[in-house]
Amino acid sequence: MITGKKQAELIKEISGVNPLKCMKCGKCSATCPSYNEMDIKPHQFVSYVLNEDIEALMQSESLWKCLSCFACVERCPRDVKPGKLIDAARQLLIRQRGQEYLSPDEVPELLDPEIPQQLLVSAFRRYRR
C-alpha cells in the first residue's frame, strides 16, 4: 500500500513542482477554461498535494478535464505550475493502476471522418498509459 505521503512525494517529483511556493491567489482557477467541468479546482490541487490527500485527487474528474493549455502555467505569479501537478496526478493514476480513461473499444463511436490523427494521438497520450 502506497501511502498518501509517498504519493505526494511522487507527484512532486514527477511534476517538478514545489507546492509550497503557492500563495493561494487563485489566478490559475481564474484562467482555466475547464474550470466549470472540474470537481477539484486548479488552485485546490496544491492543497491536496500538501495535505497528502492523493486518493481523492486521483478519483477526481478534473484529471480528465485539464486541456494542458498551459494558461495556468503561463500566468501563475508564483511559478507553481498547477497544470504540471494535475498531469503528474493523472500519470500516477495511469501508471499505478492501469486505470485508463479511454478504452480502445470506445474509440469507433467517438470517431468522425474529419478527426485529425493528432487528436487521437494526443487523447491516447493523455488518457492511457
Added chain:
Amino acid sequence: MQELIKRAKELLADGTVVRVLGWKAGDLPYNPEPAYFAKDTDFADFVYNGFCGANLSKYMIEASKMEGKTLVFLKPCDTYSFNQLLKEHRVEREKAYIIGVGCKGKLDIEKIKALGIKGIQSISGAELTDEAETLTVQTLYGEKTCAYKDAMLERCHVCKGKEHKIYDELLLTSRDTTDADRFAEVARIEGLSPEEKFAFFQKELGKCIRCNACRNVCPACSCRKCVFDSNKFDSSQKANADSFEEKMFHIIRAFHVAGRCTDCGECSRVCPQGIPLHLFNRKFIKDIDEFYGEYQAGEDVDADAPLTSFTFEDVEPSVVSTRS
C-alpha cells in the same frame, strides 16, 4: 646590418642620441649579447642577425634613467614589451629613439644542434639581407646545411606579426613567419588527464635549478625588488620563505605577469634547462582571451588590463570545473 650601423652613427653624430642599445658579437658565432655603443669605434663588433633574439626593451628601464636619449633597436615583438613598460611607467618615451628593425624569425641554436649539427665554427645565411631560407654551417666535420625555418625559435612560429607597435623610424623589412597555432600546445595539455598534466609539469619543472634567468630576462618581471627577494611575504623565518619560494616560484611568477606578459618568449629562450616556461604564460593568455575577450599586452598602451578591470557578467571561478 650596415644600414643599422650607418643610421646609428648618424644619429649619434647629430646629437639626437647619446648612446645606442644594440647587440654585439659574442664569443661564439651564435650568442650575440645586448650592448651599448657610444663611439664610432664601438661599432666594430655590432651585429644584427638571426641570433639576436634578445629583447632590448627591458634595458630601456636603466637607459631611461641615464642622461640623454638612447637609440634602441626593437624587433616587432620587442615593441609589445616596450609598450607594456611604457604603460607601467617603467620607461620614458622621450628617452628612447626607437628604430623598428625588420625580423625574419630568430634562431634557436639548440634546434640546430638537435638536428645533429655539432662542432659549429661559423654560420652563414642568418643575416637579414639573406634570403633566410637555408643556413650554411661550417663545422669541425665539414659544411652542413639546414632549413632556416627548422632552426627558428618556437616563438617565431607563432609570431604576433611583423608590425612594430611603436617606433620612430623603421629599417629593414620583416617576414611573416607564423605557421603554427600559438595555443596548440596549451590546448593539448588542457586535454590531458590530471595525472598526465601533473606528470608533464613534474618532468619539466623538476629540471629547474632556480638560476632566475627567466626572471632576469623577463621584461614584465621588472620590479625593483622581486617579491621573492623582499621580506613582505615572509612569516619571519627565512627558511620557510625559501621553501615556499622554491615550491611555488613558477606559478607565482606566471601569476605576477598575467595580463602583463606580452608572450615575448624570452623566458623559454634563456632557460638553460630548456623548460617551456612560456606554457604558463600562454595558459593565462588563453584563459584571459576566452573568459574576458582577446587581449594582447603591449598592443595598446591605453587598453584596460584584464586583471585591473572587470565586467559585471564575468564568469565565476567554478567555470574551471564545469567547462568541458
Added chain:
Amino acid sequence: MKYSYYPGCTLTTKAKDLDAYGRASAQALGFELEEIADWQCCGGVYPLGSDEIATKLSSVRALHEAREKGQDLVTLCSACHHVIKRVNDDMKNVEDIRTRANNYMQLEKPYAGETNVLHFLEVLRDRVGFDVLKEKVVNPLTGKKIGAYYGCLLLRPGKILAFDNPENPAIMEDFIRAIGGEPVVYPYRNECCGGYISLKEKELSKSMCDTIMESASGFGAEMLITACPLCLYNLNKSVEEKLPVYYFTELLAEALGVKEEVDRA
C-alpha cells in the same frame, strides 16, 4: 537555404493541405524543406512528467538528425512544434533528462539541444522577413479581415517556446499584413480550443470554440487562420457565428500565387 522539416502525422493525412501549401510557399520564397528520414510521431502532447523519457525520444531522434545535417528543424503543425521545442529545451537544460535520453539513444555524439527548432512562421518572420514576403506577394488578400487564432501550443510556456509575447502576440497579425490582409485582433486568440478533449467531451470544446468565434466575429473578423489541425477541427465544430477557418499556409500559397498549382496536383 535548406531546413530539416518535420511534417508530423496529421500533415501527411488529414492536414495534407497545410503541408502542401507550406512546401509550395517555401519554394516560392526560396527556401527548401527537406523532410527528415524516418521521422516518428511526436506524440501530440508534450509529456510533462519529468521522469518520462520514452515519450520524448521520437523528438530527440528528429532533433539529432537535423543536428547531424547541420540544419535548423522546421515544423508546421503547432503540436509538433510545441513538443519538439520543449523536448529540445529539456535536452539543453535538464541534465537528468539529457543523460537518460542519451543513455537510451547511444548516439555517437550525445545530443544536447544543439538544434534550432523553428516554426514555419518563425522562418517567415526571422529568416525570410515579413517585408521580403510582402514584396513576393502577387495576389494580396486586400480587404480581407482575418483573425489569427494562435491557440495555446504555439505560445505557452512563453519562456520555453520563445515564440512571441504569449499574452499579446503579433507574429500572425504581421503575417496577415504581409500577405495584404487586415488583421483583426480579438482577446480570445490565445485561449484554448479544447484540444484533445473534443474526443470525449465534445460539448466542452464546442463551447470554448463558440467563445473564440464570437469574440473574433464580434471584432469584425471574416475568417480565421490557424497553424494547428486540431484547432481547425475543433473550430469547425463550433456552431455559433461560424467563420471559415483556414490554415495560414493556404492563404500564404494563395497570396504567393502558388495555390492553384497545389490544388491541381
Added chain:
Amino acid sequence: MQRIGVFVCHCGSNIAATVDVEKVVEIIRQEPGVVHAEDYQYMCSEVGQAKIADAIHEKGLTGIVVCSCSPRMHETTFRKAAERAGLNPYMVEIANIREHCSWIHKDVEEATKKAVILARAAIAKVNLNAPLKPGESRVTKRALIIGGGIAGIQTALDIADAGYEVDIVEKTPSIGGRMSQLDKTFPTLDCSACILTPKMVEASAHEKITIYTYSEVEKVTGFVGDFTVDIRKKARSVDMDKCTGCGVCQEKCPSKKAPSEFNRGLSNRSAIYTPFAQAIPNVPVIDREHCLKFQKGKCGVCAKVCQAGAIDYEQKDEIVTEKYGAIVVATGFDVIKLDNYDEYAYSQSKDVITSLELERIMNAAGPTKGHLERLSDGKAPREMVFIQCVGSRCADDRGKSYCSKICCMYTAKHAMLIRDKYPDVNVTVFYIDVRTPGKNFDEFYRRAVEDFGVNYIKGQVGKVAPQPNGRLLVQASDLLDNRQIKMEADMVVLAAAIEPNPDVRKIATMLTASIDTNNFLTEAHAKLRPVESPTAGVFLSGVCQGPKDIPETVAQAGAAAVKAIGLLAKDKLLTNPCTAHSDELLCNGCSTCANVCPYGAITYEVRQVNDHGIREDRRLAVVNEALCQGCGACTVACPSGAMDLKGFSNRQILAEVDAICQ
C-alpha cells in the same frame, strides 16, 4: 617579540559548554610570546574588561588576544578597554570561538582543539600588529538631498531647521515628487496637494535650503564628511532670475502635443511647461525635444510673448560643484512597466489603467478635470474592477518578489471615493490578501466594505478581455465561493507594483552604496540602522530603501535627517587607520594599484628616495589615507608587493595561514 596576553571568555555557557576553556588557557599559556593567559565568565563585562586592564599594567602586555564572540560584536569594546589601559587599541585581536566554534560544534574535544588553533592564529597575527592611529578628517557642514519628493523635502527641512545648509537636487522641473500626483491620501482622505504644497513652499523659502530642480547628480568623489559632488543643472532655456511665472508662454506655445509626465501621459502639455500649477519653482522649462524652435529652427513665440525677457534659447547645461558632509538619498519610486502583463490588456485597452493613472483622473487638475470617465469614449463607468498585486509578490521574473505595501490601502481609498462620489457605480476589488497594518488602516478598509459597499472578492483575475461592445470581460476566481467569475466592467484599475526609481542604480554606484536585487538601497543594518547606508555618510530616506506609505516616509525622512545632523554636528571625524600604504623602496610606480582603487585614493608623485645609498628620483604611489577605505584591492594588484594594508598586512595574514595549517 610582543608580550601577549590571552583572555578566554566563557560567555556563560555559550562557549564554555562546548569549549574546554581552561584547557585552552593551559595550552595557549605555552605559546611563544604569551606572557599571560586567563579565562573568565564574561570578558565583555566590567570585571572582564578590568582583568584585561590589570594584566596590561601588571605584565606589561603589548598585545592582546581575546577568545570570545565575533569581532563584529565586541572588537570595539575590547579595543576601548585596551586603550583605557594605555595600550594602542589596534594591538587587540579577537579569536572568534563562539559563532565560529562553540555554537556550531558539538564535540568538546574537537571544539577545544579548534579554539586553540583559532587562538594561535590570532596570536600569530598580533605578534605582527603595530600600533595604528586613526587620522582625522574635517566635516563640511552641508548636506545634499538627492530627490525632491516628500521624503527629500522632509529631510531637508529637518536638517535645515537644525541650522545646517541643505541642497536638494531634483531631476524634474519641480519638487513635489509622487505625492504631488496624488489626489487624496489615506487613511484620512486629506487632499494631497493641501498638505504637500505648504511643505514645498516652506522648503523653497527656507534660508538654509537651496533647491536645484531640473538637475542631476553627475559625479561624487570623497568620503564621509567631505564629499565633492558635481551637479548638472540641465538647460532650462528660461532665466530663473527673470521669469515671473506669469504662464503666458505656456498658453501661447503652439506645440501642445507633448505627453504630460505629471498626468502619466493621459493628457498633453505644451513644449514650454511647468509640470503642475503649484510647481516650485514656478519657472517653466522648455522641453527641447518637442519645441519647434529647437526642432525646426523657427517659432520663438515664447520669447516674443515673455515680457520679462526670460527665455534663453542659448542656455547650456551648467555644472555646479559643491562640498557636502552628508548625502541623503531620497530618489523614490515609479510604478513598474506593465509590458509583462498583457493578460490584463493594459496596452490593448485605454480603459485598463494603473492606480496612479486613476489618481490623476480623480484629480481636479487631471486629464478629465476630476470626472471619473472612460478614457476610450469619455463615458461614465457603471462597473469598476480593481485588480490587486499586479507584479507584486511574484516568484517569476515577470514581476517583483516583494509586497508593494501601499496598494491595499490606496485601492480601499479609491473604491471608497468612487462609491462616495458616484454611488451608482459598482466597485469590485479582486484581492489575494488585504494587508492593512497601520494606525486606523484596517478600520479604513472596513469602512470601504461596510459603509461604502465595495465588493471585495478573494481571488486573482486571470484575464481581462476587451469585448466588441467596448466593455471589458473580467475572468476571475472567487476562492471563498469556489466559483469562476466572468463579469463585464467598464474600467479596470491595476494595482501595479512599485519599484525604486531606475536612476537609483547609477546613484548607488556613484556613492558606492549597495543595492539589493530589487534595486532598493541596502541599509547598514536591517533592524538597528535602517536609515543609514553601509557607506559612511550616506543616508536613506523614503521608498528608495523599501516600499513605504506617506506617514512612514515622513517618519523615516526625519530619522535620516537626525542621523545626518549627528554627523554634521561633529567638527572632525576619525578615519579608519587600516589603510593601504606603499613601501617606497619596493614601489615600481607602475600605476597598477591606482587602476583598481575604487576610491581614487592612490596618486603618484616623483620623489627622491635613498635606496641603500643610491639616491634617485622615482615615481611612487602615494595613498591618501583619508580616502582609502582599506579594501586591499591594490595590495594584490601590486606586482612587487610594495603595497600593503595596515591591520591586514601580507605578513599578518600569512602568519594566520601558517598557524592554521601548522
Added chain:
Amino acid sequence: MSIETNETFRPKIVAFCCNWCSYAGADLAGSSRLSYPADVKIIRVPCSCRVNPMFILRAFEKGADGVILCGCHPGDCHYSTGNYYARRRMTLLFSMLDYIGVENGRTRVEWVSAAEGVKFSATMNEFVEKIRSLGKNVRLGDLRCRS
C-alpha cells in the same frame, strides 16, 4: 570509536571570509547553530579582493587540503568592486592549478551574504565533504611538482 576517528581523514581547510558579508554570514550560521565540520578555520579579511593568490598557495604549501574564498555577492561588495577583481584573479588561479594537474575541487569561491547563514553552513559542509573525498593534498604541497 576512537580508533575510527583516528583513521578518518580530517582535512585542513582555510576559509578566507570578507568582513562585511561572508564573515557576517558565518556569524549568522553560528548564531543559528547551523553546524559544519571543525576542519574549517576562518581568516577574516576586509574584502575578497584582499586575498592574494600567494596566500592560497602558501596555505597549500603549509599543508592545507582545501582553500575556500567567500565574499559578498557580485554587485554587493562593500567596497563596490572588490569581489569583481577577486573573481577574475581566482578564476585564473584556479584554471592554472587545474592546468598543472591539481584537483580543482580543492579550491572554491562562494559568494555569501550576511543574511546567508544557511548557505554558509551548507557550502562548508559540501566543501569539507568534497575535500574528504579528494583525500590528502599531495600535489599542491610542492608546485615544482617534485613529489
